Amino acid sequence: MNKKVAFYTLGCKLNFSETSTIARNFSSEGFERVDFKDKADIYVINTCSVTENADKRFKSIVKQAQKINPEAFVAAVGCYAQLKPQELADVEGVDLVLGATEKFKITDYLNDLSKNDMGEVHSCEIQEADFYVGSYSFGDRTRAFLKVQDGCDYKCTYCTIPLARGISRSDTLDNVLQNAKEISEKNIKEIVLTGVNIGDYGKGEFGNKKHEHTFFELVQALDDVEGIERLRISSIEPNLLKNETIEFVSKSKTFVPHFHIPLQSGSNTLLKLMRRRYMKELYVNRVEKIKEQMPHACIGVDVIVGFPGETDDLFLETYNFLNELDISYLHVFTYSERDNTVAASLDGVVPKNVRAKRSKMLRGLSAKKRRAFYENQLGTNRTVLFESENKEGYIHGFTENYVKVKAPWNPELVNTLQPITLTTIDEDGLVRFEFAKEIVM
Known part of the structure; x- marks a missing residue:
């Protein structure tokens, strides 16, 4: 009988693409993949550490796995596993924790699959995560997440991703095109480009800061891959979304008129505290450029509420800025303190009940924006x-x-x-x- 393995993925599209690649490694070793709610010999949890909630959910998922099969081997990989490996290893039932460089070699760490008395940790210094592993998902028959880039060189004061994933580095253009071709041959209609900071695409391995290709060149090349019906750009920084890319998408055969552009705050005061690489005026310019080229385009926005120093007036500045902007929906994140970030030591901490209230207000605004966008599309x-x-x-x-x-x-x-x-x-x-x-x- 083949050993059975099940996967649970927390967090972003990038995690989903990497889980698929790890799962294919298991399949090539003779494991049978089953659903997470089914009995398995191994449960692999791909973790996220963007918010406090993702941290908390990990423990409940481990309990869920143990309830199904108390004898199962439980492994944790991903961002949280890199940032706080011992914390995860101390969770009852966890047998193995693998950091950023080890997760794609997980089958090398599996011996007899018997439960450990204590979680075993294999974690690297994040500087060692300087190589690139390509991946894509195709669990969902209709769309695939194609990873083109990993890591980040930005130093936003609230973010742990550079600590969890390392420096910005990219797949080669040839590899991306080959992966896209493989996906198209599986009768998958849509590919979503994903990464940590995909607009920074082109930086090579081993900390090479030279861009071998630009994101725009990647977009142009993918548009020529035969057999792909749709290509969608996932989250891209406003300062890296160039006019040439917007204009190309507006005339593209396969790229769709949908952009997700992180804003994080509509206040320049807070954008500076966050060490974002643009001011809100540039963001307005990006939205106006998209709507000028593609009036029917959908624009999604990431925004953080409750960042240290966010007074009532600064929150209302963000609310009013978003209310007046021609956007389609919001992804609202309630700020949570993360260890080893600059923001965790900033003054002006916003009480949690105030964060929750502001989050609710912005989610209400998002519903209003989505409704208005949908109404505008009726009859088309x-x-x-x-x-x-x-x-x-x-x-x-x-x-x-x-x-x-x-x-x-x-x-x-x-x-x-x-x-x-x-x-x-x-x-x-x-x-x-x-x-x-x-x-x-």
């Missing part, structure tokens, strides 16, 4: 990519500009692209539509 002709899950009798999908639609479940629609006309917004906030012509199979 779009193309939808349908997903594979039957959710209470409905099939869902996303248009190229990230409008979420729903229709009565029809398995024939799964993983197909269909031309539609957006018609009405349902009470759950999703959009109904009419097929523009007969269903295309």
Whole structure:
């Protein structure tokens, strides 16, 4: 009987792409992959440490695994495993903790799979994480996350990612194109480009700061890969999203009109405290440029509430800035103190109940922005990519500009692209539509 392995991924799209690569390593060693809620011999948890919640969730996931199989071997990898390996190793039930350089070699650390009395740690100094491991996910039949870059050279005062993932480094252009080709051959319709700081794409291995290729050159090259229906750019810093990229996407065969651009604050005072590499005026310029080229484009925004020094007036400055901006939705992060960051020692700590209140206000604004964006799209002709899950009798999908639609479940629609006309917004906030012509199979 093959040994069974199950995976749980916390955090970002990049983690999902890396979990898929680790899973393929297990498959090549003869392991059978099963769902995390099924009984397995090994449970691998890919951790995140962006927020306090991700830290807390780790313990409950370990308990979940032990409940299913108390004898199972439990391994932790990922960002939290790099930052606080001993903390994870001390969690009851954890047998193995692997840092940034070891996680892709996890099968080398597995011997007899018997439970350890104490968690075993293999963790590097983060300076040693100077090599690049490419990865992509294809667990979801409709889209794949393609990793093109890792690490970050930015020094934002709230962020632990450089400590968890090391310096900025990239895959070679040839490798990215080869991976994209492999994905397209698996009948996956959409590729999402992912990384820690993908706009910084092109820096080589071993701390080489020279860009072999630019992000714009990567976008141009991927647009020519045959067999890919859609390409989507995940989060990209506003200072690295250049006019040439925006203009190219507006005319592209495959890149879709959807951008996710971290803002973090609408106050220049706070942006300076955060050591971001732009002021809010540049952000306005990026949004205006996108909307000028693609009026129907969807623009998502990351924003942090409760950062040290965020007074009521500075929060309202951010709220009003976002309210007036032509954006489509927000990802709201409530600031949480992280060890070994500059922000953790700043004055002006915002009480947690105030952080929660501000977060709720911005989530309300996000719902309003999304509704307005959806209403603006009614009556337009779009193309939808349908997903594979039957959710209470409905099939869902996303248009190229990230409008979420729903229709009565029809398995024939799964993983197909269909031309539609957006018609009405349902009470759950999703959009109904009419097929523009007969269903295309």
